[in-house]
Every structure is written in C-alpha cells, then in structure tokens.
Amino acid sequence: MVIRWFQKNIYVLFLLPGLILYTVFMVYPLTSALGFSLFSWDGLVRGAYCGLDNFRTVLQQAPYNIRFWNALKHNTIFFGITFVLQSTLGLFLAVLFTRQRRGYGLLQTLFFLPYTLSMVIVGFLWLLLLNPTWGAFNKALHLLGLGKWAQPWLGQTETALFTVIMVNAWRWLGFPILVFKAGLQGISEEYHEAARVDGANGWQVFRYITLPLVMPTIGMVTILTFIWIFNTFELVFVMQGSSGNPYYSTDILGTFFYRTAFGDSTTGGEPGQIGIASAIAILMFLIVAIVSYFGVRMIRQSEVEY
Amino acid sequence: MIMTRKTLVILTVIACLGLVLTPAAMAEKVNLTFWSWRTEDVDAYNKFIAAFNEKHPDINIEFVAYRNTEYNTILATALQAGSGPDIIHLRAYGGMEPLAKAGYLMALDRKVPELANFSRDVLLGATNRADGKVYGVPFAVQTVQVLYNKAIFRELGLQEPSTWDEFLQLAAKVKEAGYIPFANGGKEGWTLETYFGAVAPTFYGGNTFFDEVTTGKTTFTDPRFKAAIERMLELRPYLPDQYMGVGYTDMQMLFAQEMAAMFLAGIYELGTLAQMNPDLEVGLFVVPAETADQPKFLTMYVDGSYGINAATKHPEAALEFIRFLATEEYGTMFTNTLQQISAVPGVEPDNELLAEVVALMEESSSPYLMLTAFRYGQPSGSTLLQNELQGVFAGEITVDEALANIQAGLETWYEPFRK
Structure with a gap:
C-alpha cells in the first residue's frame, strides 16, 4: 500500500534531502526561537511559560521599546538611503556599462570588487581610513584644503549612521549594478529600435521602454536589499561595536538582538536575555516576511508585456 | 611496495592491539581541558601548567583559548549541551553568576581550603549571590587610575598632583607644551566607563555611596553622583581633538607613542604598553580630591576566577589543579609572568609599579561600581553608563x-530599586 503510493509519487523521495535540510536549518530554529520567546528566562535556565510577555517588554517597556524603535528607525534609514543610491546611481552605472566602450569593463570590475570582500574586512579597512588621528580620509581632506570638513565620522551621533551606510554602499553597489546590467541586456534590441523609429528621444526610450522592462529586476533587487539590510549585523558590529556606538546612533535590529541575547561583548560578560532576544528575532522575521510578501506581489502585478 | 597478505595480517593485529592496549596503558594519566578567553596568555598558562606537572605528572592539562568576544557564547553553548571543559576560566560577578545558578559549576567553599585566606571583596567576584557559595578561585585584581609618561613629566617639570585644581593646571600645562594631556576618547563606550572608574569614585564618595546605592538607599540621580560626572566633563578640553572618534587602540597608541602625557586606564594596560614601546616610562597616581586631605579612592575589581565544570569526569584531578591555582607559589608566578596583580593574598609583585598599586589599594580602594554591582541583569549598569556617558560627551543629552x-x-531589574 505505502510502497505503491511511493511508486506513484516517487518525486516525494527526491524532495526528501532538501526537505530534511530545510527542516533542520530553517524550520527547527525558527520554531524553537518562537518557543523560547514564550517563556521567561533566568540567565540560561528556562522559567515559566509567560505568553506574549516578552513581546510586550520589547514593544512597550523602557528601555527595550526605546531601543527597539530606535533600531527599527535606523534599519529603515539604512534601507531607504541604500535603495535610493542603488536605483539611481546603480541603475545609471548599469545603463552606462551596457554600452560597449573601452574601459567600461575595467570600471565595472572595480565597482564589483569590494563586493567580493568580506564584510568584516571592509569594516576594518574603513575603520582605519576614517580614523580621526591618522586615517587617510581626513588626511586627504586636509591635503585638498578641506581641513574644516574633517570629522570624527564614526564618533559623532550625527554622522556615524550615515558613514556606516556609505561604507556599506561602497561594498554593496557592485551587486545591483551587475544584476541590473543582466536585466538590461535581457531586453530585446527590437523594442528600442521600434521606439526610435517612432521618434522617441534618448530619455523617452529609457523612460517608456527600458525602465518598465527592467522594473521587475529592480523590484527583486530591492526586496533582496530589504531582506539583507533588516538582517544585517556584521558591519555595525565590526565598526561600532554591539551597542551601536556612539550613544546607540548606529544601533540596528541585528546588534540590538545580539546584545540582548549574548550580553554586551564589550562589558566582558553579563547575562543574556534569551526570551526577550527570541522575541526580537521573531519580530525581525515577521517584518521581513510580511514586507517581502507584499513586495513580491507588487512586482508580479506591475510586470508589463510589450 | 606490494603488501603481502601476511604483512597485512600482522599489521592489522598490531593495530588492534594498539587500540586495546593504549587506554589501559594510559589509565593512570588523566586528561583535563582548560578553556579561557586569554588568547594572549597561552604561553604563560602552558608554563604554569608545566610548573604544576612537576608535582603532578599524572595530570595532563590542555589549555584552549577562544576569542575574547566570543568566549561567553561558546562556553555557555557547550555547558548547555552538557559538555565543555573540566577547568573553566570564569568571568567575574554577573558574568559568572548565571553559570553557577544554572548548576554548571562546582561549589568550591569546602573543597578548596585556601579560599579562606582570600578577602571577602575579592571572593565576591566568584560568589553566587543566591546561595552565597564561592564557585571559583579569583585570579587577578585590576585597578583603574591615571597612568602618566614620566619622561614628559620630567621634561615639563611636572609633579603628581595632590588636588583637583593642580590636576587641571597640570593638564593645561601639558597642552600648552604641545602634548595631548589625556589619550582618552569616546568612540567605544566601554572606555568611558574606565574614564569614569578613574575619576568618579573620589567625587561620589567611594564606598559610602557604593553601599547606599547598592542597597537602594539612594539612586543614581543623587547629587553626589551628578557631581562626579560633572568632574569627568571638566577634563574634556584636555582630550584629543575629535575625541569622540578616538577608539581604544588609538588611545593605547597615543600614549605608547608618547603623543599623550596621561591615560585614564586600567592597570592591565601596562603589559600592552610595554610591548608597544619598551622605552616608555610609566608612572601612576590616583585622581586627587578637591583638597589634599580629602580621601581619594582607587577603583578595583576582580577580573575573574578559575572554576570547575560540575559535569567533569575527573573531579579529583580538577580540584588538585584548582587548589594549586590558589597557592602563593602560583600567585607569585602569575604576577611576575603576566605583570598583573594576583588575587592570591600576600603576593608581592617584583614589578615596582604593581607593588605601588598594591600599596595604594591597601590604603584606600573602592569597588568598580557598575561592574561589581550592576552587571547581574539587563540592561546592565555598565551598558547604561557607557552609552549614556557617550550621549553626554557627544553633547546629545544633559547629565540629568x-x-x-x-x-x-x-x-x-535591580531589586533594591524596585521596592
């Protein structure tokens, strides 16, 4: 009976390896985190079931709520600026690189190169460059006669987040450029020719032909960027420590979660709050899942055909 | 080489015999593992273990060090899984207590008689407040004070100050001479807690305030505490330019390269500073009070301790080693090898500076406020102090x-404040 069912539906067996991996590495951690978030914890010991208390703590009780909304705001700013940069500068460069000109290949490689570096290396490299005492960045400003503009970029609450976002963009931008370029090259040349024959100028061709056809690619990259930025942790951790120095001005959900779960690494050990940290992780998952879901739906609806 | 069937058989038999015989032959030799976050001290610990092995050749100890920032997580995960090392290098105070509470550690009160000689303040770093038992043998005591460059002081004709005003005048003179008075910055919040440890206790009134605030008789909005923070701010003009961007390694570099004359820092810096610049002549003093006859307090705390995994398979051997770590012999070796103050009572360091600190500590010391009393829950007093100080130093918020x-x-979370 069972054997016959399997003979008929042999594909189930082929799904099994993937399914097992997915269960062990995705479903199990997620459900166990959900489980953890429903209990009160005393250090490493699990206490009593407490319903949604941990979520209430994160969302309503000071100082957790202040830190949570603060971190969420920073993630949103982080995403906002990155999104604007990649869909203007990134798209512009991608369009540029689709033209066959001497040197563009090299330029494209240069833009993509930082993406192949590890985040930790990028963070460390820029820490050195931006060092206010002997960093090359402020030195360069002085040499250019712009000494007034020299700042402790990573040490001021007003500039720190922006600086981290720019460092991230420096590394990240090569990826959207590459994907946009692939999308642009997938557009058949016939459409462009047809439009030009109809008398459209360069901008009109871009606005009414290229842009709508590359829109799904932009949308997908945007969603990927969103997911990545709302889960990111390492760059801020490397550059600004686990509490998002200075004064939480670069604190993001990733560092807030890490600090709550494992204690602040710079204080050399304090008890973690597993229940509250799990609640934060679940909230992060919900934000990413819901926004991505609606994002993907929007892309599907906005697809055009010519 | 072509292997004949005969040699193959012989080899197999030998291999099997080896497998059977090895554990039997090794039975008397006990293997212990010892985990730590002191990656920089691996050589020193191997030396200590060799000294222990002179008397106990039957106990084999493997010292394994993990990255400082990852150690807590690695250790907690291993212990939760029921494994982990036999000997554990433990953090102090709130960093140790959750492990003791969860039952992962062996209580040592009765088992290590040497602990009776340790002072109560020192043992506090390894005590579980819930049951009052001691779970580790403390290893080092740290202090926070002003380190200064003796050569620069000589060059400018300066002396260790005896009042706060003299201290400020001294800083002004150093600045005029073109040196940075203090190497300290604020990029990493924790370095501001060190800064606090160097300046504040003398102005909030040391142990009196400590006792009152830890028992909930007063709070952190106390005017004495506010006055202490304001004293810290008075040194701002003497910090490096753009000090909010100056990180920990920059601070060490500024002081070691003799660009800065003073460094509000822990005594643990001495080793690193000597490595960075062997010619550096370091002196130290405690931040003076308003007048010369008012008491000043040297901030001190226990760095951590050595504990035993409750699940160890070799409790006797582990205890043997732990008792060795509590002896004066070990304390002396520890102090003179690592150039840190041993927590073992009665140990006198060879190093003059350390000997000076030990003398100062006996004169008048006060526990490092947030670390010793407010790291038992989240958000910890240290996390709060570090970040709020950053806010104040960056001009983001007021002291109040x-x-x-x-x-x-x-x-x-702090019970005495909740009543």
Missing part, C-alpha cells in the same frame, strides 16, 4: 537626562 536614563534602566 543621562542619570535619569541609567536609573530607569536599572529599575527594570
């Missing part, structure tokens, strides 16, 4: 706001 935030954060 910072103090109210510290108090509010601690009220979420």
Whole structure:
C-alpha cells in the first residue's frame, strides 16, 4: 500500500534531502526561537511559560521599546538611503556599462570588487581610513584644503549612521549594478529600435521602454536589499561595536538582538536575555516576511508585456 | 611496495592491539581541558601548567583559548549541551553568576581550603549571590587610575598632583607644551566607563555611596553622583581633538607613542604598553580630591576566577589543579609572568609599579561600581553608563537626562530599586 503510493509519487523521495535540510536549518530554529520567546528566562535556565510577555517588554517597556524603535528607525534609514543610491546611481552605472566602450569593463570590475570582500574586512579597512588621528580620509581632506570638513565620522551621533551606510554602499553597489546590467541586456534590441523609429528621444526610450522592462529586476533587487539590510549585523558590529556606538546612533535590529541575547561583548560578560532576544528575532522575521510578501506581489502585478 | 597478505595480517593485529592496549596503558594519566578567553596568555598558562606537572605528572592539562568576544557564547553553548571543559576560566560577578545558578559549576567553599585566606571583596567576584557559595578561585585584581609618561613629566617639570585644581593646571600645562594631556576618547563606550572608574569614585564618595546605592538607599540621580560626572566633563578640553572618534587602540597608541602625557586606564594596560614601546616610562597616581586631605579612592575589581565544570569526569584531578591555582607559589608566578596583580593574598609583585598599586589599594580602594554591582541583569549598569556617558560627551543629552536614563534602566531589574 505505502510502497505503491511511493511508486506513484516517487518525486516525494527526491524532495526528501532538501526537505530534511530545510527542516533542520530553517524550520527547527525558527520554531524553537518562537518557543523560547514564550517563556521567561533566568540567565540560561528556562522559567515559566509567560505568553506574549516578552513581546510586550520589547514593544512597550523602557528601555527595550526605546531601543527597539530606535533600531527599527535606523534599519529603515539604512534601507531607504541604500535603495535610493542603488536605483539611481546603480541603475545609471548599469545603463552606462551596457554600452560597449573601452574601459567600461575595467570600471565595472572595480565597482564589483569590494563586493567580493568580506564584510568584516571592509569594516576594518574603513575603520582605519576614517580614523580621526591618522586615517587617510581626513588626511586627504586636509591635503585638498578641506581641513574644516574633517570629522570624527564614526564618533559623532550625527554622522556615524550615515558613514556606516556609505561604507556599506561602497561594498554593496557592485551587486545591483551587475544584476541590473543582466536585466538590461535581457531586453530585446527590437523594442528600442521600434521606439526610435517612432521618434522617441534618448530619455523617452529609457523612460517608456527600458525602465518598465527592467522594473521587475529592480523590484527583486530591492526586496533582496530589504531582506539583507533588516538582517544585517556584521558591519555595525565590526565598526561600532554591539551597542551601536556612539550613544546607540548606529544601533540596528541585528546588534540590538545580539546584545540582548549574548550580553554586551564589550562589558566582558553579563547575562543574556534569551526570551526577550527570541522575541526580537521573531519580530525581525515577521517584518521581513510580511514586507517581502507584499513586495513580491507588487512586482508580479506591475510586470508589463510589450 | 606490494603488501603481502601476511604483512597485512600482522599489521592489522598490531593495530588492534594498539587500540586495546593504549587506554589501559594510559589509565593512570588523566586528561583535563582548560578553556579561557586569554588568547594572549597561552604561553604563560602552558608554563604554569608545566610548573604544576612537576608535582603532578599524572595530570595532563590542555589549555584552549577562544576569542575574547566570543568566549561567553561558546562556553555557555557547550555547558548547555552538557559538555565543555573540566577547568573553566570564569568571568567575574554577573558574568559568572548565571553559570553557577544554572548548576554548571562546582561549589568550591569546602573543597578548596585556601579560599579562606582570600578577602571577602575579592571572593565576591566568584560568589553566587543566591546561595552565597564561592564557585571559583579569583585570579587577578585590576585597578583603574591615571597612568602618566614620566619622561614628559620630567621634561615639563611636572609633579603628581595632590588636588583637583593642580590636576587641571597640570593638564593645561601639558597642552600648552604641545602634548595631548589625556589619550582618552569616546568612540567605544566601554572606555568611558574606565574614564569614569578613574575619576568618579573620589567625587561620589567611594564606598559610602557604593553601599547606599547598592542597597537602594539612594539612586543614581543623587547629587553626589551628578557631581562626579560633572568632574569627568571638566577634563574634556584636555582630550584629543575629535575625541569622540578616538577608539581604544588609538588611545593605547597615543600614549605608547608618547603623543599623550596621561591615560585614564586600567592597570592591565601596562603589559600592552610595554610591548608597544619598551622605552616608555610609566608612572601612576590616583585622581586627587578637591583638597589634599580629602580621601581619594582607587577603583578595583576582580577580573575573574578559575572554576570547575560540575559535569567533569575527573573531579579529583580538577580540584588538585584548582587548589594549586590558589597557592602563593602560583600567585607569585602569575604576577611576575603576566605583570598583573594576583588575587592570591600576600603576593608581592617584583614589578615596582604593581607593588605601588598594591600599596595604594591597601590604603584606600573602592569597588568598580557598575561592574561589581550592576552587571547581574539587563540592561546592565555598565551598558547604561557607557552609552549614556557617550550621549553626554557627544553633547546629545544633559547629565540629568543621562542619570535619569541609567536609573530607569536599572529599575527594570535591580531589586533594591524596585521596592
């Protein structure tokens, strides 16, 4: 009976390896985190079931709520600026690189190169460059006669987040450029020719032909960027420590979660709050899942055909 | 080489015999593992273990060091899984207590008689407040004070100050001479807690305030505490340019390269500084009070301790080693090898500076406030103080706001504040 069912539906067996991996590495951690978030914890010991208390703590009780909304705001700013940069500068460069000109290949490689570096290396490299005492960045400003503009970029609450976002963009931008370029090259040349024959100028061709056809690619990259930025942790951790120095001005959900779960690494050990940290992780998952879901739906609806 | 069937058989038999015989032959030799976050001290610990092995050749100890920032997580995960090392290098105070509470550690009160000689303040770093038992043998005591460059002081004809005003005048003179008075910056919040440890206790009134605030008789909005923070701010003009961007390694570099004359820092810096610049001549003093006859307090705390995994398979051997770590012989070796103050009572360091600190500590010391008393819950007093101080130093918030935030954060979990 069972054997016959399997003979008929042999594909189930082929799904099994993937399914097992997915269960062990995705479903199990997620459900166990959900489980953890429903209990009160005393250090490493699990206490009593407490319903949604941990979520209430994160969302309503000071100082957790202040830190949570603060971190969420920073993630949103982080995403906002990155999104604007990649869909203007990134798209512009991608369009540029689709033209066959001497040197563009090299330029494209240069833009993509930082993406192949590890985040930790990028963070460390820029820490050195931006060092206010002997960093090359402020030195360069002085040499250019712009000494007034020299700042402790990573040490001021007003500039720190922006600086981290720019460092991230420096590394990240090569990826959207590459994907946009692939999308642009997938557009058949016939459409462009047809439009030009109809008398459209360069901008009109871009606005009414290229842009709508590359829109799904932009949308997908945007969603990927969103997911990545709302889960990111390492760059801020490397550059600004686990509490998002200075004064939480670069604190993001990733560092807030890490600090709550494992204690602040710079204080050399304090008890973690597993229940509250799990609640934060679940909230992060919900934000990413819901926004991505609606994002993907929007892309599907906005697809055009010519 | 072509292997004949005969040699193959012989080899197999030998291999099997080896497998059977090895454990039997090794039975008397016990293997212990010892985990730590002191990656920089691996050589020193191997030396200590060799010294232990002179008397106990039957106990084999493997010292394994993990990255400082990852150690807590690695250790907690291993212990939760029921494994982990036999000997554990433990953090102090709130960093140790959750492990003791969860039952992962062996209580040592009765088992290590040497602990009776340790002072109560020192043992506090390895005590579980819930049951009052001691779970580790403390290893080092740290202090926080002003380190200064003797050569620069000589060059400018300066002396260790005896009042706060003299201290400020001295800083002004150093600045005029073109040196940075203090190497300290604020990029990493924790370095501001060190700064606090160097300046504040003398002005909030040391142990009196400590006792009152830890028992909930007063709070962090107390005017004495506010006055202490304001004293810290008076040194701001003497910090490096753009000090909010100056990180920990920059601070060490500024002081070691003799660009800065003073460094508000822990005594643990001495080793690193000597490595960075062997010619550096370091002196030290405690931040002076308003007048020369008012008491000044040297901030001290226990760095951590050595404990035993409750699940160890070799409790006797582990205890043997732990008892060795509590002896004066070990304390002396520890102090003179690592150039740190041993927690073992009666140990006198060869190093003059360390000997000076030990003398100062006996004169008048006060526990490092947030680390010793407010790291038992989250948000910890240290996390709050570090970040709120950053807010104040960056001009983001006022001292009053910072103090109210510290108090509010601690009220979420610190029992004496909740009544």
